[in-house]
Amino acid sequence: MKKFSIAHKFIFFINSVFAAVLLLSYALPYVSPQTIPFLSVFGLFVPFLVIVNIAFFVYWLIKMHKNAFLSLLVLAIGWFVSTPLVKFSNKEVILNDDLKIMSYNVHLFNHYKHEEDVTTEQKIYEFINNENPDVIAVQEFYNSKMLDIKLPYKYIKTKTKTNKFGLAIYSKHPIINSGSLDFKQSANNTIFADILIKDDTVRVYNVHLESLKLNPKKENFGEKSSERLFKRLENGFVKQVSQVELIQQHEYSWKGKKIVCGDFNNTAYSWAYKQLAADKKDAFIECGIGLGKSFRYIYPMRIDFVLTDKEATINQFKTYGDIKLSDHYPVMARLHW
Template sequence: MKKYSISHKFLFFFNSVFAAVLLFSYILPYVSPKTIPFLSIFSLFVPFLILVNLCFFVYWLIKMHKNAFLSLLILSIGWFVSTPLIKFSNKDVILNDDLKIMSYNVRLFNHYKHEDDITTEQKIYEFINNEKPDVIALQEFYNSKLLDINLPYKYIKTKTKKNKFGLAIYSKHPIVNSGSLNFEHSANNTIFADVIVNNDTIRVYNVHLESLKLNPKKENFGEKSSERLLKRLENGFVKQVNQVELILKHEYSWKTKKVICGDLNNTSYSWAYKQLATNKKDAFIECGIGIGKSFRYVYPMRIDFILTDTKATINQFKTYNKIKLSDHYPIMTRLHW
C-alpha cells in the first residue's frame, strides 16, 4: 500500500474543503438572503472557488493522480447547474438595424478623484461618443457641468433635488415615458425609459442594486474589521432582496420588449441574479467570450449585466476590459427583434 507524504495529504484536504464549499454554493441562487443572510456572502466568492478548484484539477492532472477527479466532478456539476464563469466561443453578428445598448458604472465621472488622471471625466465622454451606443444606462451618475454625451434624449434621476448623484439613461431614439422605482433607505435606485425604435416601444431598465462597498485596496480583514465587513455584506444582501422584488413587480406588467441592464452588485451565482434573469437572456452567456469580468477586483467578478426578453436576438456582446476609467468596465450588446 502506497504511503503519501504529509504535504500530499495536506493539499488533498484543502482540495476537498474547496470542492465541498463550491458544491454547496450551487444552491445559493435558490435561497433568499432573507433566510440566512450569511450564506449569501458565498455567492461573491464562487468565481474564486471555481478558479481554485481548476488549479487543483490541473495540479493533480500533471501529477497524473486520481485526486484530479474530485475537482473535475464538482466543476462538471457546476457546468450543468450553474452559470458559466468562462465562455469559450462567442457570436459576433452586425446588422444595420441592431439596437446597441451600453451599461456603464462611471463612478461619478471621477468626481472624488479616485483616479489620478484629472482628465478621466472627459475620457469617459470620449469613449462613449466614439462607441456610439444607441442607448446607454449609467450608474453612479454625476450631473456634471462638463457633461458631453452626444445623444439627444435623456432621463436623469438624482436621489434628491439638491444633490447631483443618481442614474441616467441617454438615447439616440425618442423617450416617450420614464420613471423611477425610488428605493427606500438606500443611495441606490432603478429607473426606466420607454424608447421608440422603428415605431416599436422598448422598455429599458437601469438597475443599481444596493452597494456592498467592496474595495480590495482598503479592506482590512482583522477581527473587528472582518465583523463589520460581514455585517455590512449581510445587510446589503437583505436590502437587495427588497429591491429585486420591487423591480420584478414593476417589470411584470410590461409584457413586450424589454432590457434590464446595470450594476447588480452581485454575481451570476446569486439569488438576485437568478430572480432577475429568469425567463430572460443574458447577453454575455448568449454572445460573450472569456470570463466577462466587469468589476476591477482581485479575482474575476461579473456584476454588470444586460438581460433581455426571450424574443430578442442577441448578436454581439463586449466587455471593454481595457477601459480603466472607473472601477467597472463598460459592457455593450447588439440586439435585434
C-alpha cells in the first residue's frame, strides 16, 4: 500500500507539472516572440500538453480519484480562453453561390523529388482541377513547364525575376489588382489579389510566413542537435513578427471583403496567429471537424489557415488528409457574404 501511495503522489506531481505548463501556455498568444523568444517555441507543444492532460484525466477517472479535477479544470479553462484543438461537430451547407477558396503548400510541385512518385506533380494538378476551387492560394509555388492549373486568371510572384519559386493566386473570376508585400531578408512572402466577383471585390491574401525548415523525415527535423533545432525555431518565430506586422499594416487600409489564407508556419496557439486572426473568422473553427492537422507528420499541427472578415458566412471547411502529395495537406472553405 505504501508503494502505491508513493507512486500515486509521483504521478500526481507529474500531472501537476503538465497541468501548470498547459495553463501557462494559454498566455503564449499574448507574448510577442521578440519579447521572450524562447517562449514562442512552446506554442508548438500545446497539442501535446492537451493530449497528456486528457490522458491524466482519464487515468484518475478510472481510479475514481478527485485528482481528475486538476486536468479537467485546466482543460475546461482552455476550452473557453484558447483555440480548440479538436472540433467534435462540423457544419456543411452547400450553396450554389458559395465561393470555394483553397490554400495549398505544394512543396514546389515535388521539383526536388521529395516524394518518390515521379507523377506527383501531375497528381497535384489533377487534384486541384478535380476539386475545382474558385480561388486557390499556392505556397511554395514553382513555375514548372508542366504547370496545368485550369483557372483563367492568375497572379504569380517569384522571389526574383530570374528564379521560378514563389507564391501564386489562381482564380475563376477576374483579378483587377494585385501586389506583393516583399518580405525583407526572407525566402518567404505574402501576396494579394483583388478579385471581382459579380459586382463586388474580394481581397485575397496568400500568406507564407517565415519557414521553420522542418524535415519530418530526418532526426531532429534535419538539425544536428535538439539545441540547434530549438534555436532555429526561436529565430524563425522572431522573424515572423515583422512579417505579421507588415501584413497588418497592409490589410488595415482595405475596408472591403477579405480572405487571409496560407501557410503560417505556426499554430493557432501562437502570437502570429492571434494577430492575423483578430477580428476574423477561422474557417476550421466555424465548420471544421477533428484535429484539422495540415502538416504531414504524426504530430497534430494545424498551420494552414483560411480566415475571413466577420461579415462572411462560412458554410464548409475541409482538410484533405488523404492527399499525400506534399508535406502539407490542402485545405478548402466554402463561404459567401
